Amino acid sequence: MDFITLKNITKTFDGVDVLKNINLKINEGETLGILGRSGSGKSVLINMLRGTSDYKPDAGQILVNVAVCPDCLAVDSPSHVGEKCSCGATLEAKEVDFFNSERKLFASIKRRISIMLQRNFALYDEETVIENVMRAMPEGKDYDEKIYEALELLEMVQMNHRITHIARDLSGGEKQRVVLARQLAKSPMMFLADEPTGTLDPQTAIKLHNTLKEGVKDKGITMLITSHWPEVMIELADSVIWLEEGQIKEEGEPEKVVNEFVATIPIPEKPEIPEFGEPEVVLEDVKKHYYSIERGVVKAVDGVSLNINKEEIFGIVGLSGSGKTTTTRMLMGLTEPSSGNIQIKLGDEWIDMTKVGPLNRGRIMPYIGLLHQEYSLYPHRTVLGNLTDAISLNLPAEFGKIKAIHALTTVGFADDVAASILDKYPDQLSVGEKHRVALAQVLIKEPNLIVLDEPTGTMDPITRVIVSDSILKARTELEQTFIIISHDMDFVLDVCDRAALMRGGKLLDIGTPEEIVDKLTADEKEDMLKENR
Known part of the structure; x- marks a missing residue:
């Protein structure tokens, strides 16, 4: 019909x-x-x-x-x-x-009409999972009816083990499943x-x-x-x-x-692995333990040790809940470790990332760039504004424009396209274009260390190739070190020099991406590899 x-x-x-x-x-x-x-x-x-x-x-x-x-x-x-x-x-x-x-x-x-938008979790952060789902239901249903229907929906999306959890404390994958339950609740x-x-x-x-x-x-x-x-x-x-x-x-x-x-998707060419500099990031026996009334001690990260070298593209891979994002947040000083040592080199000095204050990790934070999987641009500023004023990059007007165009071409925009989008607002761009502008926003500040959290999340295959090439180009031209947090093993194979495999909060192995693939079980290969290798 x-x-x-x-x-x-x-x-x-x-x-x-x-x-x-x-x-x-x-x-x-x-x-x-x-x-x-x-x-x-x-x-x-x-x-x-x-x-x-x-x-x-x-x-x-x-x-x-x-x-x-x-x-x-x-x-x-x-x-x-x-x-x-x-x-x-x-x-x-x-x-x-x-x-x-x-x-x-x-x-x-x-x-x-219900909708699920990419990278938009749209939840009431301070309310529980079940409260979020019940809020979405049409008016006219009594309270008990709402509860039973919400429980059925949460079971359908396999979130019935998180019913009483506060929305803001969920992982990205868990939030997306609650969003789905909310949209289905609207009938x-x-x-x-x-x-x-x-x-x-x-x-x-x-x-x-x-x-x-x-x-x-x-x-x-x-x-x-x-x-x-x-x-x-x-x-x-x-x-x-x-x-x-x-x-x-x-x-x-x-x-x-x-x-x-x-058949129209190009295959990225990965250059030979360059010679790296000395270690730039060091983690030694880093742990992060939480206490839950329901589950007791939760070992989100349990004894992670690794070195990342200057100008290396290093991947931290694993499925949702493996501990990779928590490890990265501790590395950047956004989450305090329960124990262990984390140091990042700045010039000739080592900075202790477990110590707060402007003389400790505060010194290095301006030199670390982060592209989070839930990235966002300033909606009421143009692309040029997002790449300059909005991130406190105060430059003479003409120089700021030149630098913005260079950053945009670094992430795969042609010169004429880069110039043409400077005066556009984010909602005038496609999602893939926004993603590349957000990456340019990180690169334009010239950080020494760049952390990309699930950088390929919503990319179409052609944009993936462009971003792969952008990362490899940025490493060569700007002498930057990259840490890529991902469950996308194909992307890691395309761009990373080495990778660490995490599972259940533990670091299981470190090696080339090809060596890490060999450490995956048959089921893990099916889950993490989308192409035949």
Whole structure:
């Protein structure tokens, strides 16, 4: 049954057509996959179908067939025509011009559309997991009904072991599963998923994919999903479109379209491993233990020792909960270790990162750059402002512009593109472009040591190659040391010189990425490697 029809949709930002004459039909209960490289228009299309006002089409129509209550304007998907509304009236068939419909009907349709955005956890940080899910439920349900439904949803997303935990204390993968439970709690008639598993390790991502299948697809809820994982499209989608420069380049059966798209992805060339300098980062028997009333002593990090050399690209790999992020936070002085020694070299001196104050770790913090997996740009500043004033980089105007363009070209923008986006705001960029600007924001401050936390989370394959090349180029040109925290073993193989494998808070082995792959179990290889090596 026809549900949504896009007719000649065009959307323009700053004189550039980001969607060009899109024509598309989406059936009720269908799962449509959307492929495309960074900037192709995927996220613009998702936000437009969500009803976000800034993404209203400049030309064309979005027609939605719904079952609507003539009395209270409640809506449902078209197969519910003829059924009784909760108010007692009978639902009637209606074709709605989405963005041009009356305000109450437009709002009613929007309420029945759920969305999961990439790198956006959107939770009430100070409330428990179950409170977050209950908050998302429609009004009118009694308290006990909400509790039982929330418990069922949390069991579905495999978060029933974190029901009473405060949201801010969850890992990124756990937060994303709670977001999914919240969106399902809204009883949507359409579910939009924009790179929902981009920041997750493969094991956790598989759990989320299974939940999307069980909680959305198998229940007949119409779903649109973007993902840079080809297997997601093949497993979940009924049909796939490939967007290229705002147009539908290919449309059809998932495996065929995915294979044609993957064939266009370049293979990065990894240079020979250079000779490193002396050790720059040293960790000796570092531990971080917590006490939990429910679980007793939790050994988040348990005796980690390692050296990282100057100008080395060093990977710390492992699945969600392995201790890699906690280790990095201690290394940077953001989390206090329970015991152990952490030192970073600055000039000819070693700085003790376990000691606070401007004469200790405060001295080196300006020389450490961090790109967190939940990175964000300043929304009300231009790209140039984000790369200069917003990060207290006070430079003469013309020199600041030159330095900003250089930083942008270092992360893979062509010279003319780098110059053209300086006056744009973050919401005018694609997610992949924002990611590269955020990396440029780290590089422009000329840090000695750069820490990248899950740097490939939401990247399409082509942007991954660009960022791989950017890291290798930055190491060569800027003489920088990189620490890459990742569950993406393919990326680590492409860019890292050495890597450390963590599991259960312990460091199991250190070696070349190829040697670390040999230490993985067959199941771990399946979870952490997406390509055949």
